[in-house]
Amino acid sequence: MVTHPGALRGALGWIVLVAIAAGCGRGAGAGADPARRPVPAPPATSTTTGDAAPGPASTPAPDTTPTTAVTAAPAPDLSRPLPAGSLHGIPRPRIVNTGDDHAAILASLILASRWIGENPDPSLLDEVYVPGTLPYEHKLAWQELLVERGYRWADAGYQVLSVEVLSVLPDAASLRLVDRHESERIVDASGQLVEEWPRGTPYAWTVVLVADRGGRWRIADWSAAVEDLVVEL
Numbered sequence: 001m002v003t004h005p006g007a008l009r010g011a012l013g014w015i016v017l018v019a020i021a022a023g024c025g026r027g028a029g030a031g032a033d034p035a036r037r038p039v040p041a042p043p044a045t046s047t048t049t050g051d052a053a054p055g056p057a058s059t060p061a062p063d064t065t066p067t068t069a070v071t072a073a074p075a076p077d078l079s080r081p082l083p084a085g086s087l088h089g090i091p092r093p094r095i096v097n098t099g100d101d102h103a104a105i106l107a108s109l110i111l112a113s114r115w116i117g118e119n120p121d122p123s124l125l126d127e128v129y130v131p132g133t134l135p136y137e138h139k140l141a142w143q144e145l146l147v148e149r150g151y152r153w154a155d156a157g158y159q160v161l162s163v164e165v166l167s168v169l170p171d172a173a174s175l176r177l178v179d180r181h182e183s184e185r186i187v188d189a190s191g192q193l194v195e196e197w198p199r200g201t202p203y204a205w206t207v208v209l210v211a212d213r214g215g216r217w218r219i220a221d222w223s224a225a226v227e228d229l230v231v232e233l
Contacts, residue, residue, distance in 0.1 A: 078160040085154035088118040103163040117153035120146040157182030171211040
């Protein structure tokens with residue numbers, strides 16, 4: 001999602017920057033401390049009085065409750081247009097941010113970013129973007145505004161049309177992304193439309209990924225692509 005004239009907070013200004021800061025910033029956010037487990041109660045024991053012999057031990061009835069395999073829901077497919085607001089209220093997709101399939105990693109980071117947009121939480125941004133970079137600061141400004149006003153993104157028809165790897169180093173990679181929206185939309189807590197910007201035309205972007213010391217890739221730059229220009233790392 002990009003800044004637009006007449007948006008809620010004025011021009012946030014998308015300045016083209018390719019800034020690779022290998023190994024910088026925090027890693028993926030850590031989870032909360034695990035809850036303390038209760039101490040199990042000791043097993044019940046039976047006692048006998050006098051010389052009476054204990055009765056025969058009882059055998060528990062077998063559990064005949066049918067079991068059902070539980071499988072995680074598949075992540076939304078960004079190669080198909082996403083219905084407006086379809087990521088709101090669903091479980092957060094797992095981020096795939098390690099390995100050398102940079103196109104798949106970028107797609108996973110985009111999906112994670114879009115989920116955060118529809119379920120605003122600024123504390124999750126550093127799992128997708130390198131803190132201190134322009135994309136991070138841009139998203140942070142929007143997230144703070146959305147949380148403050150009780151709004152969220154609900155874009156219609158977002159779709160990734162193509163991803164091409166341009167250049168790769170051990171801790172950095174540049175890619176060319178082409179995506180499109182039917183429209184970019186902001187709604188309030190009840191789902192009522194607040195602002196909408198019709199789109200439709202595909203946009204080309206140059207995206208730079210940077211890996212931290214743990215090998216986790218995050219977005220360090222996202223800028224409008226220039227035809228015939230390859231970002232050499």
